[in-house]
Amino acid sequence: MEYPAEKIISEFCCNLLASVGVPADDAQVVAAVLIDTSLEGIDTHGLSRLPAYLTCLKNGRINKEPQIRVVKSGAVASIDGDNGLGQLVAVRSMQVAIDLAKEFGIGLATAKRSNHFGAASYFCKMAAGQGMIGQVFTNAPPAMPPWGGMRPYFGTNPVAFGIPQEEYPVVIDLSSSNVARGNVILALKEGRSIPLGWAIDKEGRPTTDPKEALEGAVLPVGGAKGYALALAVEVMAGILSGSAYGLDVGFIYDDKKEPANIGHSFIAIDVSRLMLDDTFTERLSDMIQGIKAVPLAEGYSEIRIPGEKRHRIMQERRKSGIPVSQTLLKELNILATELGVSPLSTE
């Protein structure tokens, strides 16, 4: 494991994106999201995704110079991402929602023809940073069956909330599956079985075998509840935006050439329209104290607020650097050499 500093990785990211033709301003936006996600400790959705994005940018599956179009009507906007990088489309869209909320108290922006946007946290924090509550929805490639079905139809469709707080933004990021597919892959690698309820095999039978699970599907959280949540998210992010939905949502890790046509939606709510900022802050802070004051259950050493762990990890990584595995480092530096970019320095 290497631990390059934030600034160095950031520059490296920008250079790589620019080298395949992403305009400098857009590259900075995308790099900021990736680095922030890695700083938060969500390593599966940050820097580790860059090689796949670069491949898609090179082969044209993702548009390196999208003309993102925004059509506003009242406090809502529909956005055409022109097959740009998901992070770029999402940042633009959340900014539109925030601007609408400044004007109307609440704003909604839906986005179609987008791509995988990484983790929702960054966009949630954009809203929270402006004193707003943010809601983020995105669909994703099929990985999870509807309740009672044996083949994937929905992605692990997350809904996320950002809530402004003084010490750190509260970030709630809920996928509608029980566990991410990554946990199943990890179990396979480590030769462990998986708990019942995580996944089904390709015949739709509950399985504890990670290999069979990967040929089947992950299961929704809370059974029928997670399915219902996935459906709500698919409507908010997919149906309402005009993007692909269900089985038509593309997966950038496969061999196809069609754009993924992922959909998102973003809501921003200006807290100051409903109560004084101070009142909201005081009430939220009092609630957090109340939660922290609940006596601990056996085996727990603290009650964490969603967003607290991310915040702690970010503070640590800002000092110690961002952990980059040798595998990822090698992958990135091979790409860098191919693209004529200086390799990532690990000194």
Added chain:
Amino acid sequence: MEYPAEKIISEFCCNLLASVGVPADDAQVVAAVLIDTSLEGIDTHGLSRLPAYLTCLKNGRINKEPQIRVVKSGAVASIDGDNGLGQLVAVRSMQVAIDLAKEFGIGLATAKRSNHFGAASYFCKMAAGQGMIGQVFTNAPPAMPPWGGMRPYFGTNPVAFGIPQEEYPVVIDLSSSNVARGNVILALKEGRSIPLGWAIDKEGRPTTDPKEALEGAVLPVGGAKGYALALAVEVMAGILSGSAYGLDVGFIYDDKKEPANIGHSFIAIDVSRLMLDDTFTERLSDMIQGIKAVPLAEGYSEIRIPGEKRHRIMQERRKSGIPVSQTLLKELNILATELGVSPLSTE
């Protein structure tokens, strides 16, 4: 079990509410919500709640003649329910959100100083009936600990969505607990143990004993995920509305006299601002067909769309009448006699 017709129960409900001083128009609104909920088969949240409401209306814990106040700013509104019946406050608030969405494309109404509003479905369907996507949040009396805690702090805080569809509205109503407390009560009555993961005892230890569970707390769905969802709902419904939150949310079944001061929030999104109504309908209908076409897993005979079962039960009960247990019938008729209202006829 008796099966009085919808119309007869509805009139009976209105008469009971009027007899304790609820104005006729308000009584009709509240009765409509209760009857609709019972028609949908959600018997735990419909007519069965009326005795408790009548008790609170009689003893002044709920205000029978609330002056509900609405303060609008742009596309958002904050509403003071003046301690009125939750159903009344919720119907008024969702109507405000819908009216705002007609004007701006999206509308948000928060409500404080409200009471238990029953099931969220009715309010979701109000939005769907106007071609809008609805979101409903409410807090509730403490029943569930934060993840890692051993004492309740949050209610079983639900988030609900209503989605307009031609055949029946899609209704997604997700409590943030694994199961409702009612399931634990039922297990106790039937002498069954409960599965691990449903609840903890008063020391915070996982339990399969329903008696110990009732002295403890129900657990969030998906562990930390349900806790995070409960927190998001508490912010949307409680913190943002100005209502009570956490341990201060009142429970109308206890002996206290203070108002429950429950908070809700309602968002309506006018689909026609983002795409043609027809387009939305076609896309949704295509998605529903796609979901239904997923091959069934072992042990399942169909894949249901959220809202479909409610719709079927409602069609049945519109013909066969609403099932009312002898216990509830007796309770209601004793109240009727006390209040000088003609008893519920079961002929």
